[in-house]
Amino acid sequence: MEVWNLIIGNPVLNVLVALSQILSGEFGLAIIALTVIVRLISWPLTKRQLNSTKAMQEMQPKIQELQKKYGKNQQKLQQEMMKLYKEAGVNPLGCLWPMLIQLPIWIALYQAIMRALATTPENLLDLANRLYSWGIVNQAIPLNSKFLWLDLGQPDPYFILAIIVGGTMWIQQKMTTAPAVDPRQQSTGRMMTVLMPLMFGFLTLMFPSGLALYWAVSNIIGIITQYFVTGGWGYLKLRSPSQ
């Protein structure tokens, strides 16, 4: 745990507090700024994933050919498609990795929000031992937890963030997730596209709105970059195979 705090937990906390002081004591703006920084740092990974998505879209004609050729032999079709992906250097599961890699950031951010806002006297005292000696950090303490209609240490009581988080995640998922051919996999794909936004919408109701703000902003940045890098709405504008 100490190693975690030393490497990730405390740096995220201090950067967040410092950003808050720079941004007129607005902790919400600090979270948004941190989200942008995280997205910038993870840009090489994101770019790779976006290129992968774009390549998959460009492979559509070849996929259709394979469908015609091996439509009755599902096993062969899968083999040929995997071969095609491999040749194109595309990982069809690539969209999941950025999410997994962001997990430590989510955890660190959750901890940082709860620690920085110091809702109890114990939290405030604990904070003293985690802050660096930077003047900018110590002048920011204690932080103001209010941002717009939100108390960043508490869940959003009006469900607005839950809708934004769920909605933006659904759009992002639809833009990046290639629909499946196999009917069984189609249902799995549909379930994934609906389940994840629902789940994060639900999590937004349970977790501090500061963390949900990070999710919402991160999703919006993801949608914007996706749109400009792949040159459009990706799989969102395509009809599903069942239609």
Place this chain on the structure above:
Amino acid sequence: MTQYPSYKMKQPKILLLIVIALLPLILVSCAPWGTQSAGGWAGTAVHKGTIYVGTVDGRVVAINSSTENLEWSYSIAPVTAPSSGLSCGETSVPTAIYGTPLVDRDIVYIGTYSGQVLALNMLARGQDLTFPQQRYGEWEWDCPIDNAKSNAIVADLLVSADSIYVCSSNGRVYSLDKEFGDLNWESKVLDERHRKLWTSPVIQGNTLYVSTYDGHIYALSLETGDLLDWSFESEAGFSSSPVVYEDAIFLGSFDRYFYAVKIGSDVPMWKFPEEKQAGNWFWAPPVINEGIVYAGCLDGIVYAIEAKTGEKIWEFDAGKTIVSSPVLIDNLLIVIDESGNVYVFDLGTELVREAVPLKTISIDAAVRSSFCAQEGLVYIRGEDNWIYVVDIDKGELGWKVTLTIEE
């Protein structure tokens, strides 16, 4: 018909990935930095041979210091704590107590994290009568939430001849009638940004001085609670309660400096250290004696500072965080670090630069509470919910008693 690529991944694998992805979030949501409070760090008070203290399970207890026996115990009603993260739902938790019991004649006053002030009569509690017994002078007062997140009372209560003064997490100071608990006045919200007034006020003449987390010192009329003309503003918030000595206010700040502010002045008289900031916050209020300020710092150092000039006289590095305020008894200065090391300094001898304690006694328990000393004994509440009584003359632990009720 448009054809689409498929990715070969079975449903259970996807579900497993989701579970793996969300598991850490579920786990961290159960971590102890949520909205629920722990048991607080109530300090000890000793009055006529009885020790009064708040416990981590939300009780106020009286212990006979001669017999070491429990005289009485009063359980404060538990509170329903809101859920935090995925984990926990609403739970009933003991009311935390952070303030030191205030003993005045035969009444023990206590402020709670659930936003109540209780006046407990020693005799009525000794007989375990239903609370409150008005004929014994008992009362309870509920602090309003007042559009704030909390009405929690964290700071020590303050008493004058006829009133109790309460700082609340709703940002207001309240004056209550000492005898009946009636509200005399309430101040305006002093810290609109944070609301939390977690530091205790101090009285000088007819004025109440309050420090805030947004870096102000306010002067309030003791009679009406109105803000007086003078206030002081600092760039950083004040972390410790103020102490008044010879028309100046002494207190620690979140910027890792210790401030002395002349009442009526807009600029600090001095701030310490003069150059490089200290290693951490000055959390505990200082004690001041014969022109010397003794201030403990969370960096583990206790400093002796000239009150007039801010010049350092000596320092002692305990090596461990100092959360509790130092205490003076006769000519001895008692300092306790968070690891439970009790340091005794003889102020009668000339201490220079790097002071050396006369005695060091370890109680082998974490200490965050304020403590008191009387007649050669130091009364400490450990974070393990035990009371430790240290005999200074003998330089050893005298006795200890648990505050935990055995099931």
